[in-house]
Amino acid sequence: MRRTRITVAATITAAALAAAGCTAKSDDSSKTDDSDGLGPIAITASDTACEVSDKEFAAGHMQFNVENKGSKVTEVYILFPDEKILTERENIGPGTKAAIHTEIEPGTYEIACKPGMKGDGIRQTIKVTGKAKAKTEDPVLVDAAALYRDYVQQQADMTLPLAEKFAKAVKDGDLEGAKKLYAPSRIGWERTEPVAESFGDIDPKVDVREDGLEDGQKWTGWHKLEKSLWHDKKITAEDKQLADQLVTDLKDWQKRVGGAKITATSMANGAKELLDEVATGKVTGEEERYSHTDLVDFQANVEGAFTSYGLLQKVAAKNDPALTAELDKQFKSLFTLLKKYGAGEKFVSYEKVGDTQRKELSDAVNALAEPLSNLAAAVVAK
Structure with a gap:
């Protein structure tokens, strides 16, 4: 049609x-996770760090729970190796939380936290393995x-x-x-x-x-x-x-x-x-x-x-x-x-x-x- x-x-x-x-x-950060692998991935952002709770997980639907413990508004990006953006969340204020849902395929990605919403950000590499669960x-x-x-x-x-x-x-x-x-x-x-x-x-x-x-x-x-x-x-x-x-x-x-x-x-x-x-x-x-x-x-x-x-x-x-x-x-x-x-x-x-x-x-x-x-x-x- x-x-x-x-x-x-x-x-x-x-x-x-x-x-x-x-x-x-x-607030959706406390909702039940619907990821295909392990539970939600926690991202703790500050003015000087970007901490990720798990750096290797299975492909499929994934929830990232972000908490900004810094003094600046931040944004979080999940990036392909060529810097293309898989998903992002901007304007996460100090002391606030946000949940990011995305479909993620096998491969290597970078998570970038950008305090002040400027520059290339503080980065962590993550590895997504396996094959997304068929659904x-x-x-x-x-x-x-x-x-x-x-x-x-x-x-x-x-x-x-x-x-x-x-x-x-x-x-x-x-x-x-x-x-x-x-x-x-x-x-x-x-x-x-x-x-x-x-x-x-x-x-x-x-x-x-x-x-x-x-x-x-x-x-x-x-x-x-x-x-x-x-x-x-x-x-x-x-x-x-x-x-x-x-x-x-x-x-x-x-x-x-x-x-x-x-x-x-x-x-x-x-x-x-x-x-x-x-x-x-x-x-x-x-x-x-x-x-x-x-x-x-x-x-x-x-x-x-x-x-x-x-x-x-x-x-x-x-x-x-x-x-x-x-x-x-x-x-x-x-x-x-x-x-x-x-x-x-x-x-x-x-x-x-x-x-x-x-x-x-x-x-x-x-x-x-x-x-x-x-x-x-x-x-x-x-």
Whole structure:
């Protein structure tokens, strides 16, 4: 049967119709493990260490319980040998815990704890052995992953012509035209950013901010051009070259998304990652510090998270109806709040959003992020 393509319009309609629900569980780190091998792997992160309770275990579904005993916000990555990301969890505050669920195949991986969410992190090598336990996959989840892959490809295909128009305006020296095309060119990327980040090498080329550059890294991509357009108010010969490079890098992304590893757990984790992106970059105004188009990115991140959730909702509701009721409620609340500021690519400048309004947005994001962190556990529950 031909799968139905997912549209963002349908996503927002579903969000608008979501019914209010009851309170979700507050922490998934204590839930019963569903791993195929030994019990949950404990990761204890601090400002100077990344301790892993077991460094060799069987392939299959695995739960990692993370505890941040440091003084800095941290993030934890599970990386393939080539630095591609298997899964991650960002924004783990001091004294807090988080559970990460993933499907892991035989091989050697690295776990990286990044105190301050900077640099290569403190690393531990783990070995995954044997063969994943054969199990009957839920056909709803299989189809959900296939549909989500279609959605990611659709967003990449949509992004490229918009990026090409943006690049052309830059190369033509059309300052005002490039400004108008900048935010629309980023929407598809922002909706599916965790998949792009999973490749490891594309995100630093196209979406890094100046303060996120590693030592020796050349600044390229959207935000370098953003600074030229709004802060410097001029387009240089280098900017014109960078516009071409942006299109080249996005073509690479477009070709590679079809080969991304997508599972139900990666979709659930990705939804949470998108909310983390909102919390750490969009609400603060750091992401689009020159153009102040943060709310366009904000909306796109939430749309992407809701698309993942919508595809997983049926299974999650069967396993944890209280959780999905709360997620329906919080998604609806956040979409309603965003409508106060605009829609699509037409949002007010984030400069015009005062401290009180920003706090209201932040509170709404946090109210959604907390239950969303439990989605992966609900999806894999037996």
